Amino acid sequence: MGKGKNMNRTEQASQIGKDKIESDKETVNRIVIEKMVEGFAKHDIDLIMQQFADDAVYYDMHGEGISGQTYRGIKEIRQVFEGYFSSLPNHTYEDAKIVVSGDQVHANWDLVIGDQRKQNQLYKTRGSDYFELKDGKVVVKNAWIMNINKLRIMVMKARLKEFLTFS
Numbered sequence: 001m002g003k004g005k006n007m008n009r010t011e012q013a014s015q016i017g018k019d020k021i022e023s024d025k026e027t028v029n030r031i032v033i034e035k036m037v038e039g040f041a042k043h044d045i046d047l048i049m050q051q052f053a054d055d056a057v058y059y060d061m062h063g064e065g066i067s068g069q070t071y072r073g074i075k076e077i078r079q080v081f082e083g084y085f086s087s088l089p090n091h092t093y094e095d096a097k098i099v100v101s102g103d104q105v106h107a108n109w110d111l112v113i114g115d116q117r118k119q120n121q122l123y124k125t126r127g128s129d130y131f132e133l134k135d136g137k138v139v140v141k142n143a144w145i146m147n148i149n150k151l152r153i154m155v156m157k158a159r160l161k162e163f164l165t166f167s
Contacts (some may be wrong), residue, residue: 004054012138028136033098033105035137040109041093043085049078051102053137061143068143077141093127111145113154123154 033053037046058077063069089165095108106128113123127149132140 017104019064028050028102029105029131029133030098030100030138032133032138033100033131034096034106035098037093037098037107045078045082045085048081049074051138052077052141053134053139056137056139056141058138059142061145088113103133107131 016091036048036051039051045093047105055072056074056075056077058071059067060069060071060080069080070082091111091113094110094112096107099106103146106127108128110124111127125145127143127145129144130140131138
């Protein structure tokens, strides 16, 4: 039965209660993903991992097949994120847009590589994550990023520049 005039008062009260519970759940889920985005922007692996359920699954954009590379459990997920933080040059995440629908959350963001103080040295690309949450924890994370081939070239150039500067 739909909302509105066709519902009796008991059904309307019940629907209001369900809407309030859903609203509370969505608020919690938004906060979880906001914390995750903040963790990525600050390279705070502990803050990121606090948002995951122990048995979470991460589907990375790299790898074969329709789901990319799959990582299971917080130990594997932590290792891959630590690897990304150490392999990417100076970077951050900005301009996150988060959309919540129940236990599903979608976040778009900009990956910014380079010295953020020198606008001419920036490389920016858009990325996206799809999350499934249960009881306020991420149980599934899917990641996509635009211009992945150009991103790889930019990372190699930055690493080469760091190597030549270090020598």
